Structure formats: C-alpha cells, structure tokens
Amino acid sequence: MRTNQLIIALFQRFCWLDEGLQARLHDLGWPDVSRPQSMVMTNIVSGIVRPSDIARNLGVSRQAIHSTINQMVKLGIVRLDVDPDDRRHMIVSLTETGARMRKDAQRAMDSLTAQIAARIGQDRFAALLDALEADWGDNIERAAKR
Template sequence: MPVDSSNYLIVPLLQGFEWFDESLQQSLRARGWPQLTQPQSSVMIHVILGVNRPSAIARSMGLSRQAVHVTIKQVVKKGIFDLLDDPQDKRSKIIVLTAMGQAMRRDAQATIQYLMDQLAQRIGQRYVDGLRAAFTRDWGPPIVCPVDEGQRPAAQAARKPARKSARRSDPQQPATRQRTAARR
C-alpha cells in the first residue's frame, strides 16, 4: 500500500536533491563533461566544501573507507581529481581538483545558479528563499526518537526467531559427517 509522501518531509527532501543532482548532471553532460554517478557527485560536493581526506568523506557519508576509495579512484580516472600526499600525515592522501576538475566546478556553479533561477520561476522566489533559509539554519545534532519505558521496540517485535544451524564441533570434519556420527 503506497504511503502519502506529503506527510514525510524526508521524501520531498530526497526528491528535491535528486531533481537538482539529475538536472546538474544532465546539464554538465550537455556541456561535454564526463558523467558522474550520484556517489561520485556526492564525493565531489564534499571536496568542494573542503573535506578532502577520504576517511573524513567516508565518515560524513556513512560509508566504508574502501567504498569511498573506489569512488575516488573512478573520479581520478576521469581526470577530475588527483590524489596527493597529505602534508600533515604522509601515510594519508588528500583529494584535489585537477585543472579539468576546477573548470568543471566553474561550469557546475554556473549551472546551479541557472537551476535556482529556473526553480524560482517554477515555484516562486519566495519558496526558493524559504528553502535556502530552512536548509542553512543549524538543525543541531541528529535526534534519536525516545522509546517509552516498557515499550518493546518495533524491530524486536518484528524479528522472526533465528533458525538453529548445525554446529560443527570439529571444523575439519564436514557437517554431514558430524550429523552421521551424532546419529550413531
């Protein structure tokens, strides 16, 4: 049964982000820039905001360092990023925009301004200003919804009991031989 998404702010937030990202990516492709996936675009946003250590990007995005490194290497192959030794920690790398990446950034900034102007024409400048005002305010740290005393968390109630699996006492002996030996 579909849920009325208008009741949940997270749905239009995601839809708005996807609209902006897809509009930006299509516009950049039309200008001849390489296509970036959504994860690559998210890493690029972090770098532009000054988060240039892969481990910091991974923490911010809630991803493993390995996943972020794979994404970064893909963008390096496209000629947009370069990985340099971190001057503060020789064991680490930092991400910098190449000359091509800087030119792409300039085109992206101009495109974003155009998209904001177009959005203002579609929904009204007042609403665009309201979005900007709401999203640039400090929302504070993440909130954890409290669980009432004595209330069983829904996740526990929804879990099915785990099935018992055959346990092997000798890891060298296959499980089928152990079951046969147990029947004797």
C-alpha cells in the first residue's frame, strides 16, 4: 500500500485544480485571490457563512479567517453583516461582484472537471468522486487505553 503518497497526491491534485481555477479567473480579468480566499468562497457557496464555522471547517484560527475575509471585503467580493438570526455573530456573503465571480468560477470548475474526466476516463473519474464522497468515518481513531 502506498500510504505515504496519499496526502501528497491529494494535495498536489488540489493545488492543480485551484491553480487552474485561479488562472481561468485571471484570464477573465478577475483580481487574483489567494488559496485561503478561494477556500472561503467555496465555503460561502456551500452555505457555510459564519467566520467561526469557516475557520473550523478549514482547520485554521478565527483570526486567520477574519484577516482573509477582510482582504476579500477590500477586493469587493464579500461583505460582512450581522447575523439576523443571532446578532452576536457575523455572516459573510458574496457581493454582486462576488456573485459574478462565482458564476465564472463555476464555469471554470465545470471546464476543469471535464478536462480531468477526459484525461483519466469517465469511469475512473466517477470512481474518484465516489471514493472522495464516501463516508470515511470519524477522522480521529483513539488507541485503546491500556
């Protein structure tokens, strides 16, 4: 089993995908966004809108997420508002500009997805998605106490 290669291969393919997305958005005239900014946008589009939830989902500090979100606010692609359901929290959402960028990003991802399927074959691509979407269970397995 090639267990040591798994994390490297997953990360390399993630970087390939993100770099392809960024290049396509750049070619369409969008401002360059960092990988953390890209991951924040992905969370927002997936419905994760509280900065603390985004931080938890990405495994980074709330301070790091707030810094990233503030950069994105300056770019005009997201905004921060008080959560109407719980005024103690903020929510982040796409601006009109961010929504247009998201549509272009979705088209870019559709193109990249088609490119991957064409390169590795539709059956292997479907198997890859099935494996990645499968329930892998809890991510921390505790050793039995002795």
